[in-house]
Amino acid sequence: MSLLLGIGLRSGTSYRELRDLVETALAGLDPRDVVQVVTVDGKEAEPGLQRLVASLGAELFTAPALELSQQPVPTPSEQVERLTGTPSVAEAAVILSGAELVVRKQRSARATVAIGRLPEPTEDHTAAPGYPLAERETVHRVLAERRDVRRGFIDQPIADDVLTRVLESAHRAPSVGLSQPWDFVLIRDIATRRKVHDLATAQRDAFAASLPADRRSKFDGLKIEAILDTPLNIAVTCDPGRGGRHVLGRHADPRTTWFSAAIAIQNLWLAARAEGLGVGWVSFFEPGEVAAVLDLPAQVELVGYLCVGHVEEFAAAPELVRSGWAARRPLSWAVHQEAWGRRGLPGEPPSQVIVQDAVRAEGVAKHVGAQVVHLVVVDAVQPELLERPEVLVVQVGAEKPAADFGVLWRPARSADEAVELGVEVARDLVLQGVGEIHVEVVADSEVSQSLARGVRLGGLACGITCVDEPGGVRDSSA
Ligand SMILES: Cc1cc2nc3c(=O)[nH]c(=O)nc-3n(C[C@H](O)[C@H](O)[C@H](O)COP(=O)(O)O)c2cc1C
Structure with missing residues (x-):
């Protein structure tokens, strides 16, 4: 069993007074079980208290008066409140520490003590317990x-x-x-x-x-x-x-x-x-x-x-x-196992984004909006493109463009990665209310073609329309 002492004391309270008070309060309990002593902020330097803590071989902790004042204690005191700003130090310290109050407040001339039993460690001696179910549910x-x-x-x-x-x-x-x-x-x-x-x-x-x-x-x-x-x-x-x-x-x-x-x-x-x-x-x-x-x-x-x-x-x-402006992103899109792209919820085998899409995108399809986006895949940004509000430039070139939300930087390192990135671009746009994507490729590289293909695949999986726009270079494989 591990015990905790909540102690309130006036400045200058002697070690002897504290020791006698604690001995009386412990009646029948083993002082060697005391592992923690908790008091209010500001009293940690009290010599009598420090000596008591040392003699018990315990650790000393303090808590702010405000937090102590918020604990539901059985024996509040107006006098203590006037002196310390909280109606209880000893009992409140026990409760605040998560211990079960086993001895209510005992008092000497200048000090108070209450005793709590700390929760037993779980069987495997490793994991601290979570909150009880009802409290957990409230948090969630x-x-x-x-x-x-x-x-x-x-x-x-x-x-x-x-x-x-x-x-x-x-x-x-x-x-x-x-x-x-x-x-x-x-x-x-x-x-x-x-x-x-x-x-x-x-x-x-x-x-x-x-x-x-x-x-x-x-x-x-x-x-x-x-x-x-x-x-x-x-x-x-x-x-x-x-x-x-x-x-x-x-x-x-x-x-x-x-x-x-x-x-x-x-x-x-x-x-x-x-x-x-x-x-x-x-x-x-x-x-x-x-x-x-x-x-x-x-x-x-x-x-x-x-x-x-x-x-x-x-x-x-x-x-x-x-309002249909945007949709929530499924958790399964956001969890990667060990390395980027191996998506899967805990306990699920990870999979690549495209494989997943057929199964996962269904839920997203119902959010499809009416927005039309003209997506232009480029190696490097041409500034005039940014003047058209419906255009989203996707830059596959390695050099990071200047920050501008009109440009999405997707520097794919391989064709496969480009397809993956394209799928992600499409479905993230769908979450932002896009219902139709016009895809134009103006870069002559394998990664830009692959990225465009990914956009079409992602769009398809989400149930939106993808239209090929005649651009500088066309993808013949799609
Ligand atoms: C950093 C930040 C800035 C936000 N700015 C605005 C804002 O200017 N106007 C607005 O209506 N909502 C704003 N929101 C609220 C978001 O739209 C909102 O959190 C989101 O749609 C999810 O809704 P929920 O917070 O009700 O779950 C902002 C949220 C965050 C986190």
Whole structure:
């Protein structure tokens, strides 16, 4: 059996007092079973406590008062709350540590102790247990039922304690080197929100103008933000340099600092869903524009702009799916075993994308949209092609083109790989509402022909129309 002691103590509590209190509380239990001692943040340096921990041969841990205060304890105390900010330290520390409370709070003049039994290690002594089934289901449920919400917000203020819990969860996100590069700017002021709304509207217009006509009419029916419909907007920022020069894990890949801030947003999103708050992420901005409206310091960057409020309901599926704008990508397309391209779910034999397609694409066919894409396979990009909104250039040449979403870089190393890449291109386009692909090959290479063939195969498997366009060079084998 492994025991844990939760200990609350005033500063200066002697070792002797703590020892006597613990001995009494342990009555009948073996002190050698005590493996952990947990107290509130700030008390770890207490000499009496340190000596007690050493004499028990245990490890000392601490927990923040806020987290302790959120534990449902049997014996809360107003006095303890006044002194420490939590109604319980000893019992709350036991519960927070995942131990079963076996001895409730015992008290001496200056200290309290509660005893918990830690869960037994599983039989093979390797795997820590997961949560019980019902709790697991709740976790998976919140992940599945989190939604990006832009409609149906109701006029109900967000209680401060609810918002604090949501922000606490966001603030618990993992971060590279524990750099915690995020901050949360809470925006309620209508004048500020109007300025941000104007920025989003301008970007919305610009995006609409970039779309081909068939896609634009569909986009016109979509709502892309709720900046003025929600009582609260939250700008989540990133300070890329936070923590200085030697942040652990960031040196080789600086992007990890922005990943960290993005994860904080996901935490916020999930916690908000659990609290019944809708969140909508708006990215119709050039980030610097928002930074200027919010007067952010120059070193701080906007990562996400969130609209938050109570909602009438949470939809069962993403709005972009319900509106037919885009479809979800099957998991089986996203899981590779050991090497890229060997796709298969855990426990399934991996297969190449084409073989899979006949079976897998069926589910996708029902999402087929009306968008027509003119796909042009090239060795190198001709800039004039990019001026036509319906054109998607697929470049097979080895040199990476300048970033432009009008160009898809697919540098295939062999004809077989090119076919695979072509299949993927087609089906990923289908997920984005494409119902017809016109394929034109203007490069005279085996890989470009193979890629075009892959596009036709992928399109066929997804049930869309593929039309050959007369281009510079035609594929005679298809
Ligand atoms: C980084 C990021 C930016 C987004 N920007 C917008 C946006 O500007 N407008 C919008 O309506 N939705 C935006 N979304 C929401 C996505 O459309 C949404 O997450 C996706 O369609 C899936 O729906 P779900 O979140 O309800 O599962 C954004 C989501 C992310 C992760």
